[in-house]
Amino acid sequence: MIFSTYFILAILAIIIYSIFEKGLRSISWEMLTQIPQGGYYYGKGGGILNAILGSLALASGATVLAFIIGLPVALYLNVFLIRHKKVVDVIRFLLDLVWGIPSIVYGAFGFSLMIFFGLQTSLLAGILTVTLFILPIMIRSMDEILRTVPIGLQEAAYSLGSNKSEIAFKIFTRQSISGIITAVLLSFGRGIGDAAAVLFTAGYTDHLPNGLLEPVATLPLSIFFQLSSPVPEVQNRAYASALVLTLIILIVSLFSRGIGKRYHKTKINF
Amino acid sequence: MYLLNREQRHAVNYTWMIISLLLVAFLPFLLFIGLYFKSFLLIHDYSLADLIFSKTWKPARGQFGFYPFIVGSVWVTLLAMLITAPVCLLTAIYVTQYTKKTFLRIMHPAIDILAGIPSVVYGLWGILVVVPFISRYLGPWMGVKTMGYSILAASFVLSIMIIPFVLNILIEIFRAIPMELKEATLSLGATQWQTIKHVLAKKALPGIIAAFGFGLARAFGETMAVLMVVGNVVRLPKSVFDPGYTLPALIANNYGEMLSIPKYDSALMFAALLLLAVSLFFNLVMHFFIVRYNKY
Amino acid sequence: MDHKPKIEIRNLNVFTGKTQILRDINIDIPKNKITVILGPSGCGKTTLLKCLNRLTDLYPELKVTGKIMIDNYNILAAKEDIYKLRQQMGLLSQRPYPLPMTIYNNIAYALKLRGIKSRRETHKLVMHYLQQANLWDEIRNRLREPASRLSIGQQQRLCLARGLAVNPEIILADEPTSALDPISSQFIEETFIKLKSEYTIVLVTHVLRQAKRIADNVVFMYLGDVVEQGTVEEVFENPKMEKTKLYLGGTFN
Numbered sequence: 001m002i003f004s005t006y007f008i009l010a011i012l013a014i015i016i017y018s019i020f021e022k023g024l025r026s027i028s029w030e031m032l033t034q035i036p037q038g039g040y041y042y043g044k045g046g047g048i049l050n051a052i053l054g055s056l057a058l059a060s061g062a063t064v065l066a067f068i069i070g071l072p073v074a075l076y077l078n079v080f081l082i083r084h085k086k087v088v089d090v091i092r093f094l095l096d097l098v099w100g101i102p103s104i105v106y107g108a109f110g111f112s113l114m115i116f117f118g119l120q121t122s123l124l125a126g127i128l129t130v131t132l133f134i135l136p137i138m139i140r141s142m143d144e145i146l147r148t149v150p151i152g153l154q155e156a157a158y159s160l161g162s163n164k165s166e167i168a169f170k171i172f173t174r175q176s177i178s179g180i181i182t183a184v185l186l187s188f189g190r191g192i193g194d195a196a197a198v199l200f201t202a203g204y205t206d207h208l209p210n211g212l213l214e215p216v217a218t219l220p221l222s223i224f225f226q227l228s229s230p231v232p233e234v235q236n237r238a239y240a241s242a243l244v245l246t247l248i249i250l251i252v253s254l255f256s257r258g259i260g261k262r263y264h265k266t267k268i269n270f
Numbered sequence: 271m272y273l274l275n276r277e278q279r280h281a282v283n284y285t286w287m288i289i290s291l292l293l294v295a296f297l298p299f300l301l302f303i304g305l306y307f308k309s310f311l312l313i314h315d316y317s318l319a320d321l322i323f324s325k326t327w328k329p330a331r332g333q334f335g336f337y338p339f340i341v342g343s344v345w346v347t348l349l350a351m352l353i354t355a356p357v358c359l360l361t362a363i364y365v366t367q368y369t370k371k372t373f374l375r376i377m378h379p380a381i382d383i384l385a386g387i388p389s390v391v392y393g394l395w396g397i398l399v400v401v402p403f404i405s406r407y408l409g410p411w412m413g414v415k416t417m418g419y420s421i422l423a424a425s426f427v428l429s430i431m432i433i434p435f436v437l438n439i440l441i442e443i444f445r446a447i448p449m450e451l452k453e454a455t456l457s458l459g460a461t462q463w464q465t466i467k468h469v470l471a472k473k474a475l476p477g478i479i480a481a482f483g484f485g486l487a488r489a490f491g492e493t494m495a496v497l498m499v500v501g502n503v504v505r506l507p508k509s510v511f512d513p514g515y516t517l518p519a520l521i522a523n524n525y526g527e528m529l530s531i532p533k534y535d536s537a538l539m540f541a542a543l544l545l546l547a548v549s550l551f552f553n554l555v556m557h558f559f560i561v562r563y564n565k566y
Numbered sequence: 567m568d569h570k571p572k573i574e575i576r577n578l579n580v581f582t583g584k585t586q587i588l589r590d591i592n593i594d595i596p597k598n599k600i601t602v603i604l605g606p607s608g609c610g611k612t613t614l615l616k617c618l619n620r621l622t623d624l625y626p627e628l629k630v631t632g633k634i635m636i637d638n639y640n641i642l643a644a645k646e647d648i649y650k651l652r653q654q655m656g657l658l659s660q661r662p663y664p665l666p667m668t669i670y671n672n673i674a675y676a677l678k679l680r681g682i683k684s685r686r687e688t689h690k691l692v693m694h695y696l697q698q699a700n701l702w703d704e705i706r707n708r709l710r711e712p713a714s715r716l717s718i719g720q721q722q723r724l725c726l727a728r729g730l731a732v733n734p735e736i737i738l739a740d741e742p743t744s745a746l747d748p749i750s751s752q753f754i755e756e757t758f759i760k761l762k763s764e765y766t767i768v769l770v771t772h773v774l775r776q777a778k779r780i781a782d783n784v785v786f787m788y789l790g791d792v793v794e795q796g797t798v799e800e801v802f803e804n805p806k807m808e809k810t811k812l813y814l815g816g817t818f819n
Contacts (some may be wrong), residue, residue: 004360005377008437011430012384015395022398072287073294080287083626091295093557098298100484100553101546102491104518108542109301111525112308135294152663155621156725159657160676160732163649165280170675175666193388196493196518200525220390220494227394227498239398242391249386268666268714 023243026236032244036206041229048241050208051222055245058123058202058218059192062130066138066191067184069131074142075168078149092143099136104196106133111200124212126202133197138187145179146172153268175267178259185256189249195220219245301546309540312533321540327504334537336544338504342421342514345507346496347489349425354433355482362440363466374441385434393498396427401499409511416511419501425510427495436485443477444470480556487552491545493518517541572597572736572766573618578632580613580622587613589790591632595783600758600767602781602798604774606813609787611770615738618768619655620648636736653680656729658739662721664713665728669705672713672724676731691731698761699727700753719750726757730765737761739769743776755780774814778802786810 034047081088110129119125149172157167173180195218203215204225219241226238274282306313312321316334324335365377405418447470455465501513502523521538528535571594578591588610595601603611613622620641622628633640641651665672673692682688692709696702701723705716713724722742729737739758743751758767759780771777777784778798785795786809794801794810805811 002364004357005364007357008361008384008433009377009380012380014399015387015392015430016383018395018398019391069290069293072283072290076287076291080284082624085626091291094295094298096557097550097553098294098301100487100491101298101301101549102488102493102518104491104493104521105301105305105542105546105549108521108539109304112304112539132297135297139294150663151624152659152661153665154624155616156657156659156663157665158621158624159619159652159655159738160728161649161653161679163276163280165283166276166679169283171665189386193386193390195388195390196522199522220388223390223394224494224498227397239394242394246387246391249388250383253382253386268664 019239019242019246022236022239024240026233027240027243031237031240035208040206041225041231041234046206048219048222048237048244050206050217051219051241052244053208054123054202054216055192055219055248058126058130058198058216059188061123061127062134062191063138063184063188065127065131066135066187070135070138071142071173071180074139074146075172077143078146079154079168079172080164082154095136095139095143099140101136102196103133103194104199106130107197107200110197114201120213121201121203121215122213123202123209123216126198126216126218127212129197129201130191130194133194134187134191137190138183141183141186142176142180145176145183148179149175178267181259182256185252185259189252192252193220193245193249195224219248298550302543302550305539305543305546309536309543312536312540315533322544325506329531329534329537332533334533334540336517336541338506339515339517339520339541340544341506342500343490343516343518345421345510345514346424346428346500346516347486349421349510350428350432350489351482351486353425353429354436354485357429358433358436358440358481358485359478362437362444363470366441366444367462367466367470377441381434381437384430385438389431389492389494390498392427392431393495396423396495396499400426404511412511414509414511417501417513419499419513420511421500421507421514422510424496424500424514424516427499428489428492431492431495432485432489435488436481439481439484440474440478443474443481447473476560480560483552483556483559487549487556490552491518491549493522497522517545521545570597571595572636573768574633574635575614575617576633576635578614578617578630578634580610580617580631581629582625582627587628587790588617591792593785593792593795595766595768597766598762598764599782600762600769600780601783601785602777603768603770603785603787604772604777604813605787606772608789610790611772611787612740614787615657615740615768615770617642618736618738619652619657621657623648653732654734655736655738656726656732656734658722658726658729658737658742660741661745662718662725664716664721664724667713668710669713669716669724670709672728673731676728680732695727695731696724698730698757699723700757701727717750719746719753722746722750723753723757726754730761735766737765737767739767741771742769744771744773786813788813 030045031047032052033049035050036046040046077088077091106129110125110132114121114125153171153175154167157171162171198218198221202218204217204221205215206217209216223238223241223245226234226241229235312334321334321336322340323337325337326333326335327338365374400423401418404420404423405416409416451469451473452465455469496516497519500516500519502515502519503513504515507514521541524538528538573595575591575593578588579586580588591614603614605611616622617630617634622630630642632642634642636654644651665675667675670692673695674688677688677691682691693702696705701720704720713721716724743754746754755776758769761767781798783796784798784801786793786801788809794805794807801810802814805814
C-alpha cells in the first residue's frame with residue numbers, strides 16, 4: 001500500500017522532471033514571441049506564438065461561451081426547480097451522461113456540424129466544439145457548489161420578497177462566487193489542453209488568424225506536429241512547447257485556488 | 271439591464287435559462303443523431319455485424335472491418351485498468367486510513383497536477399520515457415523484440431492518466447464512511463487491516479466498482495496520448511508488446527483523408543458513434559448500479 | 567380600536583407524505599400584539615410559521631390545505647404575486663442568515679426590493695432600521711464590511727433590521743434567540759416589545775420564560791394540534807386543558 005502511494009508520487013515526479021528537463025533545455029525567448037517562419041518544422045527559425053495565442057483565444061472563447069450557457073442552467077436547477085426534485089434528477093442524470101463522453105466524439109460531431117453549415121476549419125468552429133466539450137464539466141462543477149447553499153438562506157431571501165431570478169443571480173452567485181470561479185478556471189484548463197476536439201475543427205496555421213473564420217493553431221497540435229518532424233532540434237522544441245502548455249495549466253489551476261480564497265470574504269459560512 | 275424593471279429582468283433571465291437548459295438537455299441526443307446521420311451511408315450498405323466483426327480494414331477497397339480497432343481499444347483499456355485499479359485502491363486506503371490528515375493535503379495538489387496535465391504531454395512523456403524503456407529494457411528482459419510502441423506502452427500511459435480520476439473518487443468514498451463504523455469494528459478486537467478488508471471494503475464496494483467503471487469509460491475514449499505510443503498498426507495484436515490501433519486513434523489519424531475515399535468519412539463517423547455508444551452505455555450502467563446499491 | 571384579528575388561520579392541515587404534521591389548526595392572531603406559539607419540539611410550530619409566508623412552497627413534499635386570511639385575503643389560494651405577499655411579513659429564523667453582502671447592502675437590498683431607488687433615501691433608511699434593531703451604534707463605522715464578520719448576536723439583529731426594511735406589517739420569528747447569548751437575546755426581546763406598537767408579531771418558542779416575558783397572547787401546541795389559546799394571563803394562570811397544565815408544570819420539557 002505504501003508502495004502504491006509513493007509509486008504515484010514518484011511517477012508524478014518523473015513526469016514533471018522529464019518534461020521540465022527536456023523542455024527547459026530547448027526553450028528560448030524567441031520561441032515564445034515569434035510565429036513559425038517558413039520551414040520551422042524542418043529546423044528553421046521562429047516560435048510558437050501562433051499556437052500560444054491561438055490556444056488562449058480558443059480556450060477563452062469557449063470558456064466564456066460555456067459560462068454563458070452553463071451558469072443559468074446550474075442556477076435554474078438549484079433555484080427554480082427546487083420544488084421539482086424528479087425533474088432535477090433527470091437533468092442531472094443527463095448531465096452525468098454527457099460528462100463522460102470522450103472529446104474526440106465532440107470533435108467528430110463538431111466536424112459534421114461544420115460541414116453541414118459550410119464552415120471551414122476555423123477559430124469559430126474550434127470554439128463551438130470545445131464549448132460543447134467543457135459545458136458538462138462547467139455545469140457539474142457549478143452545480144456541486146450551488147447545492148451547498150443552505151435552504152435557510154433561500155428562505156431568508158424569499159421572506160424579503162425576492163423573486164426567483166433575484167435569488168439566483170444576486171444571492172446564489174455571491175454566496176458561491178469562489179466555487180464558480182474555480183469551475184470556470186477548471187473548465188478553461190481542460191479546454192486548453194485538449195487536442196482531440198480541435199483536431200478537425202480548428203485547423204492549423206502558422207499565422208495568427210485574422211478573424212473568427214480563419215484556422216487557428218493550438219498548443220497541443222503544435223506539440224504534436226513538432227514532434228513529428230524528422231529534425232531532432234524541432235523535436236526538442238516540442239518538449240519546450242509542452243512545458244509552456246503545462247505551465248499555463250498549472251498557473252491557471254494555482255490561480256483558481258488563490259482567487260477562491262480572495263473572494264471568500266462576503267461568503268457566509270454556515 | 272438596469273433599464274428594465276424587476277418583472278422584465280425576471281422574464282429575460284428566465285428565457286435565457288430555459289434556452290440554455292434545452293440546449294444542454296438535448297446535447298446527448300443531438301450528438302447521437304448527428305453522428306448516426308453521418309454514418310448512415312455506411313450502415314446502410316453494410317450490416318452492423320459485418321462492420322464490427324470483420325477484420326479487414328482496406329477503405330480504398332471498400333472494406334471496413336472495425337474489429338482490429340475495437341480489439342485494440344479493449345486491450346489497452348483493460349490492461350490500463352488492471353494497473354490502475356489496485357494502485358488506486360491501495361493508495362486510497364492507505365491515504366484515508368493510515369496516514370495523518372496532513373498527508374492528504376499533500377496528495378490533493380499532487381493528484382490535481384496529474385489530472386491537469388493534458389493528453390499530449392502524457393503522450394510526449396510516453397515517447398520520451400515509456401517507449402524506450404519497453405524497447406530497451408522490458409522487452410529484451412522478457413525475451414521479446416519490440417519497437418516500444420505497443421499496447422503495453424499505451425496501457426501504461428493511459429493508466430497513469432486515469433489514476434487521478436479514479437483516485438479522487440475512491441478517496442471521497444472512503445472518507446465518507448463514518449468513523450463510528452470503524453470504531454465499532456475495532457472495538458470488537460479486529461486489527462486495522464481486518465477492519466478494512468471485511469467492513470470498510472464491503473461498505474465501499476458499490477462505489478469502488480462505480481469508480482472503476484467510470485475510469486474504464488474514460489480510458490476507452492482517450493485519444494492523443496494513446497495515439498502517440500500505441501504504434502498505429504492495423505492488426506490484431508498477439509501480445510502486449512505488439513503495436514495496435516484504437517478507435518479514437520483511428521478517427522484522429524485519418525480525418526485528413528476522410529473526404530478523398532468514398533464512405534471513409536461515414537466510417538470514421540461510425541467509429542465516433544461507436545465510441546459515443548460505449549461511453550453512454552457505461553455511464554448508464556454505472557448510474558443505475560449506484561442508484562440500486564445506494565440503499566446502504 | 568380594530569378588533570378584527572390580523573391573521574385568521576382556518577382549518578389548516580399540513581401533510582408530508584402520509585404523516586400529518588398539523589391537524590385542523592384554527593388560530594386568531596390579533597393586530598399589534600405579540601402572539602407566542604408555544605410547545606415542545608416537534609409539535610409543528612415551525613411548519614405553522616412557514617405556512618404563514620408560504621415558505622412551504624419550497625418543500626415539494628409538503629401538502630397544505632385550509633385557509634389563512636390576512637386582511638381578508640386568503641394567502642394560501644394566491645397563485646401569483648406571492649413575492650409581494652411575502653413582503654407583508656418579515657422572517658427571523660432560528661439561525662441568522664445574513665445575505666452574502668456587506669452590512670450596508672443587506673439592508674439596502676431589502677430596500678431595493680421595496681422599490682426605493684434614491685441613494686439618499688436608502689442611506690437614511692439603512693440607519694433607521696439598524697437603529698430600530700438596536701444595532702446602529704455598534705456597527706456605524708463598519709457598514710461596508712462583509713456581514714459574515716459580525717458575531718451571531720449582531721447577525722441576528724441585522725436580519726431583524728433587514729426584515730423590517732421591507733416594511734412588513736407582520737413579523738414572524740422562529741425561536742430567534744435560541745442560538746444567541748443572553749445579552750443578545752435580551753436585546754432581541756426588548757426590540758420586539760418596542761416594535762409591537764407598529765407591527766403584529768408571531769413568535770415561536772419552546773422557552774416558557776421567554777413566553778411569559780414578552781407574550782400578549784399564547785397559543786399552546788402539542789403534536790400538531792392547538793391545545794389552547796388565549797391571553798398570556800389566561801393560559802399561564804388559568805390553563806384549561808390538562809396538557810397545558812402539564813407542560814407549564816415542566817413535564818414535557
